[in-house]
Amino acid sequence: MRQVPAVVFDIGNVLLDWNPRYLYRTIFADEAKAEWFLSEVCSPAWHLEQDRGRPYAQAVAELSARHPDWHAEISAFDTRWLETISGPIPSNVAVLERLKAAGWPVYAITNFPQEKFLVTAEAYPFLNLFDGIVVSGRERLVKPDAAIYRLFLDRFGLPADACVFLDDSAANVESARGVGMQAIHVTPGLDIVPPLRALGVPA
DSSP states (O other), X not given: OOOOOEEEEOOBTTTEEEOTHHHHHHHOSSHHHHHHHHHHTSOHHHHHHHHTTOOHHHHHHHHHHHOGGGHHHHHHHHHTGGGXXXXXXXXXXXXXXXXXHTTOOEEEEEOOOHHHHHHHHHHSGGGGOOSEEEEHHHHTOOTTOHHHHHHHHHHHTOOGGGEEEEXXXXXXXXXXXXXXXXXXXXXXXXXXXXXXXXXXXXX
């Protein structure tokens, strides 16, 4: 008998609406200045290193040393982290909750700084529903590195073809498929129920 598909969620922009602009639009009156800051100072490459496990205290200190005039704004990424999240994505969280209530296997693989995941899971208790989770900051591996998917499969004893992975990044989806997982690219506004049902998940 074929194993039922385990549903493996990404978190940012699949279950939580995350965007640092939510915070920095409250800090900068000029949106162009906020965009410059998030491109040139607290850039995606800078943030990725926290996803990879660099502590925020170290990250803020190092970046502030390079940009001393922006220390307060850099520190806000750390001290006001929860303001980078506007809230849950209700329709997708409802799918997670229905699957969990039905006893369906639910997991997560997320690029997330470990210290911020702990804070966020306190603020959003549905993040404690998973049967297992791989957090990049804890493992010092980030998607789309295939190693993070292999670690997940090995840790939880799951065959790749018995997993359905949902992620908002096309690169992450392709990497998951590359290790043999089924995957759904979650674009803004996508109703995830039909593609899940097409793969045998009664969402």
